[in-house]
Amino acid sequence: MTDVPDLSSDEEHFEEDEWQEMETSGASVTCLYCANVSVSIEDAVKHCESAHKFNLNTLKAKFNMDCYSYIKLINYIKTHKPTADAVMNSAEALWEDEKYLKPVENDDWLMFDFESLADAPSSPQSYHANVENGLVTLTQSHFLELQRTIQVLTQQLNESKTHLQMAKEDIGKMQASMKTIVDVGSTNSNGESAMIVDCVSKVPLEDDEGYFNTYAHFGIHYDMLSDKVRTESYRDAILNNKETLKDKVVLDLGCGTGILSMFSATAGAKKVYALDQSEVVYHAMDIIRENNLHETIKVVKGRLENTKLDEKVDIIVSEWMGYFLLFEGMLDSVIYARDNCLKPGGLLLPNRCNISLVANGDVDTHIKLIDFWSDVYGYKMNCMKSEVVREASVDVVGSKNTLSEPCVVKDIDINTCNTDVMDFTSTFKLPITKDGSLTSLVGYFDIFFDLPSKVSFSTGPHTTATHWKQTVFYFRDCKEVKNGDVIEGTIICNRQKTDVRALSVQIDIFGKTHKYILS
Template structure:
């Protein structure tokens, strides 16, 4: 095996990102223009889009909260500049616009400091009103005053949320900590990571995992076949989902099980455990990195954290954190070792369906689509009969010692062909091992094993290549954590003298 783990400084995908400069890059509210700070962006709104924030402030007596609603309204509803500048009333006044879609540099601006431009009233004539009308106005003012008092608490909470988001964002880009923090998912603000946890709130994905017999039975057997080992121990279940692993641990005789998950599926898990009368399972909602646990140290940490090609989703970061923070000395991780492998594959029908399809369609040259599709690996259960080579293990992770730099590695592969054929792709998969136990178990996602919900990852070549039996197909694979997303991977495969870049996101 020729495997070399490297620091991310050796990344040869692209140059290192520029250092963060003073001020926050601000993107225009109505076009793609970018500015080094918010002041020139405000000027741009006036000159290019006819939006004068000072006049809006005076026209509608806007305060900081009204300004926050305005920014979030524009980002959500995408109105034209004319709709804003000609508005006769505050069309962005609903409470839902207090919640931002994402961190927004516009929200860090102190709107109270902005001078309100004078607005000349279109009419100055006075109007006499009756006593009844005056009383109605008094009642209206009283009602509005009560509503304002109710809103103030909501507005204060929203302001605190924006402040927390802003602080989390600045931690990410702080020059003294960016090198340390950018390499793990815990550096991503919870608000920015919400879509990841939301995806696990849907029942369909849990049905798919539970229905995966190889996955579920392997975890069950690793616990129930080791009852003498598990009996009386404290167990931490990270990313518990429906709590099926926690239940297996309880059945195996665990003294206490703490189940942690930041997805709303945890509420269903609580009902499942209560319905089935498991009294020694407790739940904590939150990211394990950000949450205080009722027990500080555990004998065993169990988790089904593996993603496509093992590392996709970056949940191993959370396991490493839990290991360093909450595992007792001499404690056990389940699984405690994982390997990643590749194998040469030759299915021309699959290649034609997904890649060659784009060469010519209805007489049109669609090859530009082909080049884009090549960057996206296919997640599919492949047919073992089309496996052309022996596998190579490209990474071997001891979970008791692995660091958060695990996703940055390179490997020079030499794949021996088992038979002649046309090599159309490389196929990636992983194996997980439950060692350190009296009865060991292995979970494999190999194309030669029983199918799992992880399937395999197909890295297509642009053009198939003929190979002979006993031929050695050599090349290299470089894996990097994506700079665009902490949970994604950038993979570069060099084979037959060509570079192929893939993005698993």
């Protein structure tokens, strides 16, 4: 019997109001201009309007302010302590200098959701109506204001109806898709109960060709081979441990151009099986013959799960890692090879790895990628922000913007792990090492070859960049942090229900849930 896919852990259940919004703290909030203390930031804003004529809506419209301008404004006021009149009557935004992005103090004023003002209408003007003999007489200005209000409300009602209709259509499409998945997945062509697809070995080869086709292009192999951290680490692990490989039978799983097979043959392996399902394997045959290693290396085209080797092997070498280590699910094939093709006591290269998170504070990139949608040629597209952050980014972060010590969230022993390794939950603590605006968490991995001559490498922002770069989980809103803080949270990683090679990642932090996809 096939389980109905659990959409609660997949990308279909993203609600904009539920994720990517930072919560303000429950502490009391002191007025910007007097000693008055409010129970919430919203009450403090109202107090400033009524007591000091300090109106954020007016300033927002006057200077076309965004959330970063608001942060600068608060820090400007905290630094120079101008009067409310001086700020409200200023002919220019005196706080636009970038230095005011650096917080003066950790203040709830900086946590206010400035975007929520959303150009809210100013307080309605007070009007008086004359009532005589049951008839109400309005002034012309009052009548015009009522007309404008009716027009606005009518427009909002029509927009709501449109959104509701779109939502109904989306739900209908989702229901139809789910019915198809259940109907097709519940039985096979013989009417028998079908197997749940929860790892690569259970995916029909014809449905998996798209993955292998991505490796049929020259560019991706150029990127991998020119990645010196990656390629030289494998070279050193193999050639600096020749005694380990001497006279051994080796399987190069996902051989690509055959570089690891040639390293293994050069190290003294007796026999090397270079296996790949991609069309690039035909070029590997020519490359291996060109280097006179064809008597040692046997090239096999095929997906391992659908291929039978002539014998079991002593060593499996494979460069299987994807973005955030587990994306693409090729570790499934390594596990299958370990369980079906490796002799007892055989060796896996690499044999161990881990995944880490580190806090990142790249405000410039956050503005470029996310705040961009606040004003697109004069139009607001804030609804796009949630879609942008929903997709985890792959980019070179660099160490200059990291704000914390890293934290390992997953250790993997490839000798013993199972195919459910892509599903894990881990808590993390990130000790903050410098003040800044937390814009994202960054994921990376480390690889280990535990051999007589040990070799390891990292894909973190503190080391030379690799073709894997880093995986960036952006937040919709920034969070101010200070040196000495410790950021705690939970990361939940799952294989996507509808794509065994893709990942869904959930990060719970600052009292909010943030969901991402890698697909």
